[in-house]
Amino acid sequence: MLDLSKYQSIGAALKDALQAFSNEVCLIEADREREKERLTYQEFKERAHPFATALQEAAFVAGDRASIIMTNQSKWLISAYAIFYTGGVLVPLDYKLTPNEQWQLLKHSGAKVLVTEYPIWRQLSVAYGRSAATNVRAVLVTEAPANADLAGAQRWEEFRGSSEPTFVPRTRKDVACIVYSSGTGGRPKGCMMTHENYLEQCVALTSLYPFSPGVRYLSILPTNHAIDFMVGFFGPFICGAAVVHLRTLRPEYLREAFSKYKITYVSLVPLVLKNLQKGLQARFDELPPGKRRIFNALVAANKALTKSHPRLGLSRRLLKQVHDPFGGELRTIIVGGAFTEPQTLQFFYDLGIPVANGYGLTEAGTAITVNDLKPFRADTVGKPLPGMEVRIVNAGADGIGEVSVRSKTIMSGYLNEPELTAAAIVDGWLMTGDLGRMESTGHLQLFGRKKNMIVTEEGKNIYPEDIEAVFDSLPVKESCIFAANYIWPQRSMVGEQLLLAIHLEPGQTYSDELRRDISARSNKLLNYQRIHGVVLFDRDFPRTASLKIKRSLLAEELAKLDRASAFLPL
Amino acid sequence: MRTLEQTTQEVLDLASKHFNVPAGSLAPEDDFFKKLGIDSLQTLEMLSRLENHFGIELPDYEVQGVSDFRTLASRIQSRL
Numbered sequence: 001m002l003d004l005s006k007y008q009s010i011g012a013a014l015k016d017a018l019q020a021f022s023n024e025v026c027l028i029e030a031d032r033e034r035e036k037e038r039l040t041y042q043e044f045k046e047r048a049h050p051f052a053t054a055l056q057e058a059a060f061v062a063g064d065r066a067s068i069i070m071t072n073q074s075k076w077l078i079s080a081y082a083i084f085y086t087g088g089v090l091v092p093l094d095y096k097l098t099p100n101e102q103w104q105l106l107k108h109s110g111a112k113v114l115v116t117e118y119p120i121w122r123q124l125s126v127a128y129g130r131s132a133a134t135n136v137r138a139v140l141v142t143e144a145p146a147n148a149d150l151a152g153a154q155r156w157e158e159f160r161g162s163s164e165p166t167f168v169p170r171t172r173k174d175v176a177c178i179v180y181s182s183g184t185g186g187r188p189k190g191c192m193m194t195h196e197n198y199l200e201q202c203v204a205l206t207s208l209y210p211f212s213p214g215v216r217y218l219s220i221l222p223t224n225h226a227i228d229f230m231v232g233f234f235g236p237f238i239c240g241a242a243v244v245h246l247r248t249l250r251p252e253y254l255r256e257a258f259s260k261y262k263i264t265y266v267s268l269v270p271l272v273l274k275n276l277q278k279g280l281q282a283r284f285d286e287l288p289p290g291k292r293r294i295f296n297a298l299v300a301a302n303k304a305l306t307k308s309h310p311r312l313g314l315s316r317r318l319l320k321q322v323h324d325p326f327g328g329e330l331r332t333i334i335v336g337g338a339f340t341e342p343q344t345l346q347f348f349y350d351l352g353i354p355v356a357n358g359y360g361l362t363e364a365g366t367a368i369t370v371n372d373l374k375p376f377r378a379d380t381v382g383k384p385l386p387g388m389e390v391r392i393v394n395a396g397a398d399g400i401g402e403v404s405v406r407s408k409t410i411m412s413g414y415l416n417e418p419e420l421t422a423a424a425i426v427d428g429w430l431m432t433g434d435l436g437r438m439e440s441t442g443h444l445q446l447f448g449r450k451k452n453m454i455v456t457e458e459g460k461n462i463y464p465e466d467i468e469a470v471f472d473s474l475p476v477k478e479s480c481i482f483a484a485n486y487i488w489p490q491r492s493m494v495g496e497q498l499l500l501a502i503h504l505e506p507g508q509t510y511s512d513e514l515r516r517d518i519s520a521r522s523n524k525l526l527n528y529q530r531i532h533g534v535v536l537f538d539r540d541f542p543r544t545a546s547l548k549i550k551r552s553l554l555a556e557e558l559a560k561l562d563r564a565s566a567f568l569p570l
Numbered sequence: 571m572r573t574l575e576q577t578t579q580e581v582l583d584l585a586s587k588h589f590n591v592p593a594g595s596l597a598p599e600d601d602f603f604k605k606l607g608i609d610s611l612q613t614l615e616m617l618s619r620l621e622n623h624f625g626i627e628l629p630d631y632e633v634q635g636v637s638d639f640r641t642l643a644s645r646i647q648s649r650l
Contacts, residue, residue, distance in 0.1 A: 032627070071630070071631060095631075095634075096634065096635075098635065117631070119629070119631040119632070120631065247629070247630075248629065248630050249614060249630060250614050250615070250617065250618050250630075251611065251615060251618075271609060271610075271611065272611060275611050458609075458610065523604065523637075526635070526637075527601075527603040527604070527609075527610070527637060
């Protein structure tokens with residue numbers, strides 16, 4: 001088991017790793033069929049240090065915040081390392097947010113420096129949100145064309161100091177990253193993750209999925225996401241493994257990357273895993289009857305032989321035609337970001353490709369449970385990771401209650417939100433808002449949510465408060481968005497939908513025109529944020545003295561309606 | 571050199587062919603996620619088809635946040 005007990009910070013642990021593995025390859029970056037970059041740990045350090053020096057020359061000091069808004073690429077990791085080296089706090093933001101959402105979070109985080117890519121900066125620089133984020137004093141832009149107008153930014157490539165940077169130590173309890181789990185709609189939830197959170201999580205995860213020199217991790221999930229930050233940066237780097245970045249995520253180049261770079265691990269969201277399943281199933285269905293019978297017999301044999309635990313070498317020989325396109329080195333597909341359907345997990349396991357599903361929250365420092373595959377249990381999200389205490393609160397007769405967690409990986413709180421923090425962490429236990437049951441075998445099963453939000457198959461957390469502004473001027477008396485399962489609880493983690501509850505003006509009817517208006521507004525949202533239906537409520541919404549909607553009370557009232565007849569699909 | 575209208579029409583024709591919807595049933599202002607009922611991955615597949623057709627490379631970031639055929643066509647047009 002990895003021992004990181006001597007380290008106080010991410011920066012200190014990475015600094016030693018860069019030294020220890022100096023001749024190993026740490027990064028490969030490819031754009032379609034072209035390999036753009038291949039760096040050893042030594043070369044990585046040589047890129048990062050001048051950047052760190054330049055940060056220090058720009059008066060970036062311990063505790064200062066720097067944000068990265070980039071797609072997955074080598075400069076993401078180089079910049080992050082330099083930020084940690086100089087004692088900074090990293091604010092990784094989702095490059096898929098709208099420019100104004102990004103400015104809103106940049107302002108909220110108090111970031112002094114922004115590192116971004118030219119195509120993203122082109123949109124950010126002209127967004128109106130820029131004027132409010134006066135805290136952002138330096139913007140460093142990568143890959144800008146020679147004659148580009150940088151709109152006040154500096155070129156990342158030219159932001160270099162000539163002397164050696166000074167390493168700035170931090171303590172385990174200092175904040176290392178501010179990671180936004182939600183909240184572009186008013187109350188951003190910036191999870192303050194400490195150095196200890198990451199050091200402990202790294203030890204726990206690598207005990208199940210070890211990294212070492214020669215291991216290659218294909219980084220597809222955005223690196224701002226807690227999972228990829230851990231298994232696509234910190235984990236592999238600490239152990240001397242290599243990370244492979246692709247500049248395009250087109251399926252054909254993704255497929256090619258597995259065999260070209262002999263990938264060992266990859267993390268995917270359920271949507272991509274299901275797409276992979278569909279593609280494989282279509283291939284199997286095309287087999288002529290004779291070959292199909294032989295193939296089915298081999299799958300049956302593999303199932304029988306891997307019942308208690310995976311046997312990779314055996315599965316690779318038995319089902320060569322399935323494993324070869326994956327490069328022959330793939331050990332595990334890690335799936336996260338959202339709930340994965342058991343039949344998808346089972347499909348891959350039966351083919352001898354273990355899929356490590358788990359359960360986690362940004363607030364908990366990535367993963368809480370992971371399927372250890374001994375034996376594989378597709379109907380659960382696995383057992384708690386080492387160091388994680390999980391308990392079920394207010395369990396009913398069926399054993400189902402709210403999942404709560406205590407560990408050294410739990411965030412220190414939400415930035416500038418003591419009330420939200422106090423509601424989320426009670427006596428040291430993180431209340432997840434998810435419903436689950438602990439089995440006698442130690443496996444956790446999930447049964448829906450207590451909280452008003454949905455998680456899409458793409459791993460996107462959608463909170464109603466974040467998207468309600470689109471319906472602000474809707475010509476009705478009042479409206480409010482809910483997760484349908486929050487009103488009518490379902491013992492399920494899939495097929496979650498959002499609905500718009502509306503209270504019409506006196507004498508107003510739910511006309512076709514109104515429905516079209518709602519639909520048009522919904523379509524302005526990103527495709528995974530859109531609402532699926534409308535529920536009509538015939539009374540005033542319950543409100544607080546300050547006229548805020550009492551959501552939980554309104555949900556209780558709406559729950560008295562029959563879901564099947566009340567939910568009007570858009 | 572194609573005009574934007576021609577490019578848009580070719581994008582619509584290719585999308586209807588790729589996703590097996592009747593020719594002429596798609597309009598430039600249509601939201602392709604909704605109209606075709608596709609997800610982000612299927613959109614990437616469609617992009618690859620469009621790249622092959624137009625002989626260009628369209629970086630993923632160029633289509634970030636794009637959901638209608640007209641904007642997609644204009645992004646292609648700027649690279650022709």
